Amino acid sequence: MKNTTATKNTSSTLKVLSSISFIIMLLSCSYVSKAQKITASEIARWEQHAKQVTIIRDEWGIAHVYGKTDADAVFGLMYAQSEENVGQIELNYLEMLGRTAEVKGPSAIYEDLMMRLIQDSLAAINDYNKSPAWFKALLQAHADGLNYYLYKHPEVQPKAIQYYKPWYHLMWTDGSVSPTRTGGIKTDQVASFYGQTASTEKLVVNKTDVVDALEEKIQKGSNGFAISPKHSKNGNALLYINPHVPFYFRSEIHMVSEQGLNVYGAVTWGQMFIYQGFNEHLGFMHTSSYADVADVYEEQIAKNKTGWVSHYEQSLQPIKERNIPIQYLEEGQIKTKSFLTYRTLHGPVMGSKNGKWLSLQENNRSLNALMECWTRTKATNLKEYQKALSLLGNNSNNTVYADADGSIAYWHGNFMPKRNTNYDFSMPVDGSIKATNWQGVHALNEIVQSINPVNGWLQNCNATPFTVAGINSPKEKDYPHYMAPDGENGRGINAVNLLSKIDKISLEELIQLGYNKHLSAFDILLPSFLAYTKTIPLNERERKAINYLAAWNGDATISSIATTIAIEWANNWSKEIPPATTEEATTQIIKKYEQMVQAVSNDKKLALLNLALTQLEKTYSSWEIPWGDINRYQRVNPGEKFNDNAPSIAVGQTSSKWGSLPAFESRRYDNTLKRYGYSGSSFIAAVSFGKKLEAKTIITGGQSRFASSTHFTDQAQKYIDGDFKTIHFYKDDVLAHAVTSYRPGFSK
DSSP, X not given: OOOHHXXXXXXXXXXXXXXXXXXXXXXXXXXXXXXXXXXXXHHHHHHHHHHTEEEEEETTOOEEEEESSHHHHHHHHHHHHHHXXXXXXXXXXXXXXXXXXXXXXXXXXXXXXXXXXXXXXXXXXXXXXXXXXXXXHHHHHHXXXXXXXXXXXXXXXXXXXXXXXXXXXXXXXXXXXXXXXXXXXXXXXXXXXXXXXXXXXXXXXXXXXXXXXXHHHHHTOEEEEEEOGGGBTTSSEEEEEEEEEETXXXXXEEEEETTSOEEEEEEETTOSXXXXXXXXXXXXXXXXXXXXXXXXXXXXXXXXXXXXXEEETTEEEXXXXXXXXXXXXXXXXXXXXXXXXXXXXXXXXXXXETTEEXXXXXXXXXXXXXXXXXXXXXXXXXXHHHHHHTTOOOOSEEEEEEXXXXXXXXXXXXXXXXXXXXXXXXXXXXXXXXXXXXXXXXXXXXXXXXESOTTSXXXXXSSOGGGTTGGGSOOGGGSOGGGOOOOOXXXXXXXXXXXXXXXXXXXHHHHHHHTOOBOTHHHHHSHHHHHHHTTSOOOHHHHHHHHHHHXXXXXXXXXXXXXXXXXXXXXXXXTTSOOOSXXXXXXXXXHHXXXXXXXXXXXXXXXXXXXXXXXXXXXXXXXXXXXXXXXXXXXXXXXXXXXXXXXOEEOOOOOGGGTOSSOEEEEOOTTOSSEEEEEEEOSEEEEEESSSOEEEEEOSSOSOSSTTSTTSSTTHHHHXXXXXXXXXXXXXXXXXXXXXXXXXXXXX
């Protein structure tokens, strides 16, 4: 239970604050979107940028943005992004600014409060003001490109953000699908502590959401492979980029300037840098890291004449108070709810447990992080890329790297706090002692990494870094546990097995390797069960189903009945295993498979198989149904629902949680019998770095988000089949394939 005295005082304070919240909001909330009067000087600045930018869209609808300066390229990028998905850009910034309740209503109040606790707008403004002139120009151009689009398209009605400010991007300094790290603190804990009345309170804090932990981890996975020249047929280093994110989460784009920028890849809606991609000299793939970079502290608190204090060593440290007003939409009106929040020497107070307040130390927002994201796109060799990484700002990603000099490299994480290894930071630690404090940050050469391993290949599939180069990987004993608590998963095993067998590989063969649909989980799950079934009597249905599984090679295909049986069965089977209780444990996917084998009796497994067959019969009138008949790709306009009666495409891929390298997360919906994909492989690229860059890419469905466009699903079948398109990187090639060419603000 939380500290009751603290709760009563907080509650009474909130009542007083609510009566004057509107005034406070006007005075202190820097998030308020007011109607901005556009000045003549702003318009002149925008138009100057527009004169120096050309956007060329090719036969796939991909924007190639050419600017005179880097700032011009950023301006053009934001304009091109706005053309494609201005609504999602706004939603993304509302989330990072802690303003989603202005659109979603009261249900999002505590999501916003949580974001505002860990990301302070005043700090972002200070970072903007102290930014070097060259970077400040990029931030200004970022806002200018968005504002110019709104200015030129008055028919667009933003939900809340009428005007973008140049410091907004400093509230979002990481391009990951899950950029914020909370040490396991959840929204309901924030709500419980800061005043929401709840029938139950989840006050057990660990570094995971215990509900469907396996699903959550695997569906946010990604794959990255780097091949050295010794294993490539053309003698060049190769890179395979395969992030697994919600479909249509990023856009494929190309940025060029006369200041040395020439980078191609995927950009997250609303950001000014290529997140997964390559320039002529090198490429970078980011996989989500589970290295420990955010910690929760148990604070022993008290109240004296001056206010709340926390016990620290032999002293009492004052706890800072800050009012945070949250605006929300209710019954068509914007209302405000204000919160008196607290901050200890470790960070914001996020909840309580057993009478102790829980504070969070993290690095979710930093100037260095955003500068790192930009400078790496202009690096030309390993040394320059390492210089960018040495900013130590990236708190959520691993990096798989390859370059034209033939180097390949891997870094497990980037920002990494130093800590006392005598303590278990996977759980809340004692905040009253100095020994648990962070002790600075590890230098780049101290984190887990592998540069040019002798085996000539590297892989990471969101798993342990201690298998990235097979037997030539870094050794776990050489690093503190908090640096790499990640376990192994089915994709990692599959990748190591495939890469260990290569001699010389072409770019097309690398694509085929990346599309390997072997479900390595069933190499562990099936053998002992199949052996058991040979010793017992089976009914006709059981015998027939088990024969399908016994004859199956474990590869998912459209025509495979065994794939259907295995997926339906394993989904039921996995629920028999209690969810993990720490983030570290949720990454131990191979151990999860082994636990499924060992902890569930063979009789129960057979019963679960029968349950799966019955479920299939009930849903489809037969359990003998090929996987592609029920596993489908369908794209619908924003806001529309999947429809069994509308056209769709059979997909042989499966969820990557069973070891498939490509990911196609699908499920049934309330109104469907078939399963439809919603997340998984998105922008995928295979790149060869030689005297002349060669790259092939594919994106989920197509570049446009609207069904009326020819680019809505023009890449869909190619995406499903792994038939990548050759990209246009050099100017002559871009011009040869240009469909439209225009300046921002002028008709195409």
